[in-house]
Amino acid sequence: MGYFAESFTELYNADGWIDMGMYIGSGSSAPGWWTVIATIMLIGVLVKGNNDEQDHYK
Amino acid sequence: MEDQILALTAEVAAIKSAAQVTNTMFAEMYYYVTIPLMVLIHAGFLLYEMGATRVKNVLSSGMKNLLAFAFTIAAWYLFGWWFYWALPTWPLDFSAGAGYMEISGLEYANAIAWAWGDSAQYMGPNMADNASGVFWGAFALFAATTASICSGALIERIQTVGFVICAIVLGTAAWGIAAAWGWHADGWLVTKFGYHDFGAAGLVHAVAGFFALGVLMNLGPRVGKFNADGSANHLAGHNMPLTVTGLMLIIVGFFGFLMACIILPGEGWSWYADKGTTIYGTPMTLSALAFNIPLAAAGGIIGSWVITRDPFWMMSGCLAGIISVASGLDVYFGSTVIAVSLVAGMILKPCADWLEGLGIDDAVGAVTVHGTIGLFGLLVLGILGSGVPGLGAFAPEDTVAISFFGQLVGAVVMFLLGFVPGYVVSWIVDKAGMLRIPDAVQEKGLDAVKVPAQAYPESMVSAESDS
Numbered sequence: 001m002g003y004f005a006e007s008f009t010e011l012y013n014a015d016g017w018i019d020m021g022m023y024i025g026s027g028s029s030a031p032g033w034w035t036v037i038a039t040i041m042l043i044g045v046l047v048k049g050n051n052d053e054q055d056h057y058k
Numbered sequence: 059m060e061d062q063i064l065a066l067t068a069e070v071a072a073i074k075s076a077a078q079v080t081n082t083m084f085a086e087m088y089y090y091v092t093i094p095l096m097v098l099i100h101a102g103f104l105l106y107e108m109g110a111t112r113v114k115n116v117l118s119s120g121m122k123n124l125l126a127f128a129f130t131i132a133a134w135y136l137f138g139w140w141f142y143w144a145l146p147t148w149p150l151d152f153s154a155g156a157g158y159m160e161i162s163g164l165e166y167a168n169a170i171a172w173a174w175g176d177s178a179q180y181m182g183p184n185m186a187d188n189a190s191g192v193f194w195g196a197f198a199l200f201a202a203t204t205a206s207i208c209s210g211a212l213i214e215r216i217q218t219v220g221f222v223i224c225a226i227v228l229g230t231a232a233w234g235i236a237a238a239w240g241w242h243a244d245g246w247l248v249t250k251f252g253y254h255d256f257g258a259a260g261l262v263h264a265v266a267g268f269f270a271l272g273v274l275m276n277l278g279p280r281v282g283k284f285n286a287d288g289s290a291n292h293l294a295g296h297n298m299p300l301t302v303t304g305l306m307l308i309i310v311g312f313f314g315f316l317m318a319c320i321i322l323p324g325e326g327w328s329w330y331a332d333k334g335t336t337i338y339g340t341p342m343t344l345s346a347l348a349f350n351i352p353l354a355a356a357g358g359i360i361g362s363w364v365i366t367r368d369p370f371w372m373m374s375g376c377l378a379g380i381i382s383v384a385s386g387l388d389v390y391f392g393s394t395v396i397a398v399s400l401v402a403g404m405i406l407k408p409c410a411d412w413l414e415g416l417g418i419d420d421a422v423g424a425v426t427v428h429g430t431i432g433l434f435g436l437l438v439l440g441i442l443g444s445g446v447p448g449l450g451a452f453a454p455e456d457t458v459a460i461s462f463f464g465q466l467v468g469a470v471v472m473f474l475l476g477f478v479p480g481y482v483v484s485w486i487v488d489k490a491g492m493l494r495i496p497d498a499v500q501e502k503g504l505d506a507v508k509v510p511a512q513a514y515p516e517s518m519v520s521a522e523s524d525s
Contacts, residue, residue: 017185021178031182032174035136042132050219050492056508057496 002028081324082188088322089192095314096199098307100127103206105304108513110295110422111213114503116513119213122221126205129222130229134201135173135181139194141234143167146244157244158454189327196318200237200262201229203315207266208480210422212273214280214293215500218508220484220492227483228269228476236261236475240468241337243449247471248338249457251464252448256336257316257384259435260472267429268473270420272480276488279419281500290414293421298370305373309355312380316347316387329450339450342388350387354379354399361403368407374423375403378431385465386439389446398438402431429476433469440465 004027012018025031104123111119130138144167148154156163170190173181180190205225212221240247241261247253255261284290295301320342321328321335329339336342358379362372379399383390390398410426420426440462448464449457458464487493499507 019179019184019186021180021182021184023182026179026182029174031178035173038132039136042129042136046129046219046222050217053217053219053508054491057499 085322086188089196092314092318093195096311099203099311102304102307105300107210109297109300113296115214117509118504122218123209125222126209126225127202130202130205131198133226133230134198138230138234140167140171142238143171145238146242150246159243162244201233204233204266205229207428208270211270211420211424213421215495217492220487232479236265247468251467252458252460253464253468254460255385256388259381259384259432263381263428264432264472265476267425268476269480271425272477273484274418276484281497283419302369302373336388349392350395353392353395354383357396357399358403361400365404366407371407374427375406378402378406378427381431382435385435386443436465436469
């Protein structure tokens with residue numbers, strides 16, 4: 001995790017911003033882990049939602 | 059003298075740099091604006107669907123629509139975007155290699171469209187990339203639109219989570235693959251058959267409409283829709299003004315939807331430095347849309363009025379008018395648009411009645427408005443637009459032109475891309491017991507059973523509900 005720079009000055013050159021991700025965790029495995037977490041949360045919501053829904057129909 | 063030339067050269071370079079920045083920011087802003095405009099499509103579908111629902115089911119219908127929007131967008135981020143970039147040449151190239159334009163294939167998609175690894179840099183904030191986010195956003199709203207189109211047909215008897223699963227498959231795989239094949243310069247329908255579908259009559263509308271048909275066949279009709287002798291009852295929605303206003307909002311959103319189908323000039327991803335084009339690199343201006351969208355809306359309304367005198371069908375005709383010419387909005391003349399959209403408006407209700415006669419309970423006419431009229435539009439362009447070059451000047455020399463045969467192949471493919479996944483996924487969901495709401499619950503009213511709120515707490519109690 002963490003941010004990749006303390007200053008944006010070093011990231012800027014004469015041609016413009018460097019082509020790279022500028023989010024927290026960029027360049028590390030963090031985006032992948034966040035994607036796994038988000039996916040599991042969404043699937044979990046669907047499973048829980050379906051269980052609740054089936055209870056309503058009983 | 060030499061100093062002056064050097065100073066002028068530096069000045070010209072600075073002006074060019076400033077002009078490029080302006081162009082880039084304008085392009086980013088242009089596509090960004092299409093996104094909230096397309097959200098209006100969903101506001102419209104929300105009103106449309108809730109208005110077409112009986113009082114006892116209003117909030118349940120709204121909730122289903124909202125969840126389709128939400129889950130489709132999330133799924134488009136997680137894997138739908140990848141389908142679009144990975145599969146333009148597949149299955150003709152079974153290994154899904156890059157096409158002629160070299161902006162497709164597994165390798166390319168893996169490099170830009172996954173939210174992990176190196177490609178994640180194009181799936182989040184990136185100061186040097188003003189394009190990926192706004193393109194992704196526009197495509198995400200296209201995906202959500204397919205889900206919303208399907209949603210209305212299924213109201214008042216489909217389970218929420220079962221529907222969300224169907225919507226995810228439609229908004230990611232079905233629409234993503236349709237767009238890859240027919241809405242990408244490397245798509246095999248485009249390069250091999252000259253398939254032309256500028257405004258997504260087939261890619262979005264037909265796919266979503268026939269996906270809905272596939273689901274409807276497994277879902278069955280609402281309780282009380284059909285009598286024992288097979289005759290149909292009209293289950294009127296509770297609020298026609300809401301429905302008609304919703305349809306008008308959808309039309310507003312269509313301006314953004316179609317605006318997003320133009321490729322602006324002067325960027326690294328543009329076809330030309332100084333000309334706007336379609337997604338196929340063929341000539342296109344916003345003025346073409348300014349002529350043809352209002353004319354198509356007008357033709358559709360008038361055509362439906364002639365046949366029905368019913369405001370619901372007149373506004374559905376408005377949608378149908380636009381969908382009927384969407385494929386060729388870039389090449390149709392205004393008077394042609396009036397003629398085609400008038401016909402679309404006139405055939406709409408008879409087509410919907412025919413479907414109902416087959417025992418299909420399409421609550422809002424989505425299969426007909428989007429599916430049948432979408433295919434009608436593709437074929438009409440095949441007749442009227444035969445011979446128009448299929449791709450822009452940078453295309454391979456053997457690119458074929460628009461033809462009736464190519465549009466027919468495209469129409470069949472779009473039908474199958476909608477219907478087959480719709481039928482299969484809803485069949486699986488049905489076998490899991492997650493598709494149809496039990497009849498007793500339908501009779502009682504869905505809101506009373508599963509929504510902890512009331513649509514109209516102080517008035518409009520449903521005569522049908524025993525809650």
